[in-house]
Amino acid sequence: MWLDTGAASRTGEASGDPLWWWPHGDYYDGRSLTEVDVAATGPASPVPPGPARLPAPGEYYASPAPAGLIRDTPAGQPGDRFPGRFAGAIGDAALPSPDSLIAVIGRTPDAVKGAPTARTVTSIATARPPTCDNACWDRGVRDDAMMLVLSVVAGALIFPVLVFIGTATRLSAATREQRYAAMRLVGATPRQVSLVAAVESALAAAAGTPAGFALYAALRPRVAAVPLTGQRFFLSDLTLGVPQALVHAGTGGTGGGPAGPGPDAPALVACADLARTPMVGRCPAGAGVAAVDRYAFLGLESHPDWQWPAAGVGPDAVNRLPVQPVYVATDGSTPTMERVRRLLTVAYPHRQARTVGDFGTDLQQQLAGWRQLADVVLLTTLPIAGCSLAVSVVAGLSDRRRPFAILSLAGAPLRLLQTVVGLESALPLLEVSAAAIGTAFAASEMFLTSQMHYDLVLPDAAYCLLVSGGLAAALGIIGSTLPRLGRMTGPEAARNG
Template sequence: MNLDLTWRLIKGGGRRGMLGTWLTFGAVAMATALLLFVVAANLAFQARADRGAWRNPVPAASASAAVAVEAMRFDYVRDKKITVIDLAALDGANPEAPPGLPRFPKPGEVWLSPGLAALADELPANELADRYPGRAGVLGDEALVYPGELVAVFGQRPDAPAMTAQRVDDWVQSQPPVKVASLAGEPSEDAVAYQWLSAIAGVLMVVPLLVFGGAAARLTVARRDSRLAALRLVGATPGQVVAMTVTEAVLVALGGAIAGAVLYALSVPLLTRIEMQGGPWFAGDLLPGPLTLAGVLVAVPLLVGLSAVVGLRRVVVSPLGVAKRETPPAMRFVRVLALLASLAVFPLLGVQTSVTIILIALAVAFLCINLAGPWVVGMIGRIAASTARGPAMLLAARRLVDDPRSAWRTVSGVALTGFVAGFLGLLSPAAFEQVPGPPQLSVNVTDGSPAEAAAQARERLRAAGVTATVERREDVVVAALGSSADEATVDRARTALADLVPGHTPTTPEDSRRFGTDIVADIRVGTIVVLSVSFLVAITSSGITAMSSVLDRRQTYALLRLAGTPLEVLDKARRSETLLPLIVMGGGSILTGVFCAAPFMLDEPNLTGALTLAACVVVGFAGVLGAGAMSRPLLRAVTMDPAPRPD
């Protein structure tokens, strides 16, 4: 019976009542799609870490348990990084095949990833292919962290110079040979770092999404409160009111969640093109598994249903007060105290603080901003009402005082996004300075014969037709190429010096800084992604809640219009109702984000971060005002009825 009555009430709301239902549907669909993106992004980084774990071997517990020797180093071509894995089976052992290979590589064999094999066939042999004699086949995707990754696997003998020579133990450039019991390694340090960064980004995106999802349940809240209050007054029990509300909210939210899942699935091909950690993504990494998808599709309707029930307290406790449109009691200052307490923690944190603690602190700060927001909006309304000099400002101020929660829902997306922008904007690292001058290649000599290695380097470069000045600097051989050396010349020199010192590859100063450069680039891409998602939530939330607010108050707007209030005054009051809390809460949240980020700044804020923050402010304010302007035609429509009927 509740289901039938609920459906009748939904349809009985008329065309504009159904518009409110569709607004809720659209809000839930958008929130679900973006929530799936946040969850899938974190799982995708985990999948990358797992696929690359075999390159970061765990030493065997004892010499008798070892079955193979593994080492890793990095090579470069055309300013692209190549991951080189050296593998050697110990005598008498039969180790398992590495991921992406049909068998363990034999000594002298070289297996290339599809991207590296294609590049080796495309470029002249003396620039790349000559580094990989004995090509035996192509690696499968199971061996790659991302599509198109450049990977080479060398089969070696355990006593080969590449497996016995001393290497520089630097995980950014190379890892020395390790005896392993299996190729089941563990995620590398950089993979773990990216996982933590993705977790922080996830918190920065998921909390506004959850707030948006909860707000979606309260769209057209006044219409629903009045309708259900009338049912309470004619005899409906509190249980029936709650059941009808939950049924309506969950049905609409379930449909929206399914639509959001479809929307996300359609957007995956575009999302795979976002390059991070060296390259794009496999589509399978960004598609959530069945359990994850089912969890989101269950959690979103439950959140919406719970939020709808929480919003029913006035209806259940005092239906007559709702019917009479009485102003609810003011909220308490304890909301602001909770926010101040959460912010007091951040000066105690720093770059050495556990990432888990930072995540918790950020999540609590987010939630406290959302908790204190309605109280601040109500205070803004009281101040504006006492200083109003015109009817439009007075109407806007009284609206803020009468329903600060609704006004907060309109600007909450931008306020929370302002916190994200303030937190990330000034943390954006500056780019590494480039070293001027002609390119030069360096090779570490660890076998104690740098003079001999320097002489061999001169002969090899001369034979390859590369003009270079070769000199010895302690245990490093440096080949300074001519000022006219282009990419092709540098790659010919790399190929000529490829096996000059076993286990080492020639690198430029830019190669040595490449990891830091890549981290900077990825942090900037991540910042853009997080802010894009946050602003999409903010602008969508503002547009939907603004239209919902007009629907909620359509009877009041129509009566004011009948009383002679010009439409321009009503529209100006509507704009002021958004603009006042937007300026105060948007600016305050940005400053709050900067305050929370201050303990984690490694150096002075850079120009890029400041420009990012300024752009966020402009885009955010313009987006919210533009989204709010979309409700003006609806305002004109609801005030055209000369005899507005009560809901």
């Protein structure tokens, strides 16, 4: 939350010396970094959580992840972007994740106040601002979004568990009824029968609750390592308190520079400069200056066949204008691009140098988190669903034990009965699976087209293998219950029902 200190919607004020605050983003090899440049105006300026003190000009504090990155990568790549010396590590209490790439950099007030979104603050944010804007840099999932995610996950996990409990209860109901009836016949009172049933349930719960907590303790380190929200969790984030426990027990271009004089005005590019970077288009023959569409030009898309219209000004007039985006062609290798990024960052400290791949980094991290979440839900629910399927088939066989026994006595071979049971179990499974897959593709297509303006790409072979493997496992579970049919269709079943 402290990273949102610069949000304009914050109203918290405190007495003390103002602190110049400028959060901004950076990238390294497809990973996003958050940097906060700070400059104290007096000894009473607020100190953000994590650093032991405010870094002086020429010092910086960094979380363990970027500190290790700076230490392990060659000089001239990420390290030179952080001026001065490393003053210390940012503590875990100030980090949303062990993977967080955060640095607090000490500057002079004159160096920070020229940044486009820099502002002075007198207190550090301890709560999320009412509204978030480009000054919010907390990469964590917002409370409402996290509640939605947890609600969906809880529903996806609880529903199959409830189905499993219901089918297991139905399977054992007939046996319990016969046992309780036998107890009544030998003289047990209704109260005694109820007491026996309550004790059985209590013993099962007493044995299952510690087993559940033991399983939680064993799996907690593994779950913490799963980046459900795009980054790993601290182990302490998955710690249950006493109230919770009680509840549970119950390729290569780099761009940088300022925007233009106006959002709708075309940008002017000297044709001599454009010729040195052919991947962003070309000038008409004989033209000295091209007028380019600023949004298409800033998109960092390779379009060498585009021809920009000529502008009615000369190269000398263009050279007197402020510098617009700077394009640098590289060989696409990570060391080269990061060295270029470092040079641009030093030359334009208040601007962001980005490669083509950086524009998709944040989205890819978010999508990777959703994929991890979906994988966890699938891996958790599939075993439960498989057990529920097996119990459901066995319960169905138990309910129709007498009809199957009569058919067997009438001459129906066991293989025919097994075929009937297999078909009536497998066909609905395949029909529902086909309908679910079709509905999922249709919903994905509508969402991607209407909300994100993407085209749906057919899944690769891994998806087909996963679906085929799941269906094969489900059919195998159905097949594993069929041998029980021979033991349930004896003559005694036809007599007793």
